Amino acid sequence: MAQRIEVRIEIFQEGELYVGLCPDLDVSSFGETPENAKQSVQEALEAFFEECEVIGTLSEVLQEAGFIQKDGNWLPRQPISSELVAIG
Template identity: 45%
Template structure:
């Protein structure tokens, strides 16, 4: 049975589509809709875990990711 892990997905609009990013592993994908971008990111992550060896996973896996909003002065 495969082990399951929880990761972060950041999805943002880019042009006519959406870009999805997993910051813990620096893996990205895209799609025409939010759901497609999310699904494509899941697929990309699953492929990464299938292909990468443990040392690459350990080197790329960031243990802590904080997603927050900040306010900055403009102009």
């Protein structure tokens, strides 16, 4: 893959495992440590991107997920505000 794709990765602990999640693309994986979870979700994303390239949908998938292309790289959307709110 010649182009660079920047993604957000979040790590959560669930029980004794750690979950790595890319919320922008709804791709996740897990590991026994936070670093393992990060590496695992990065591998899952690489496989996801490779499959999208094979079937010719990578640009479409990224655009639909809100990514923008700048200088040949794909960047995730940047919110103007981000906060946690409680409902109810």
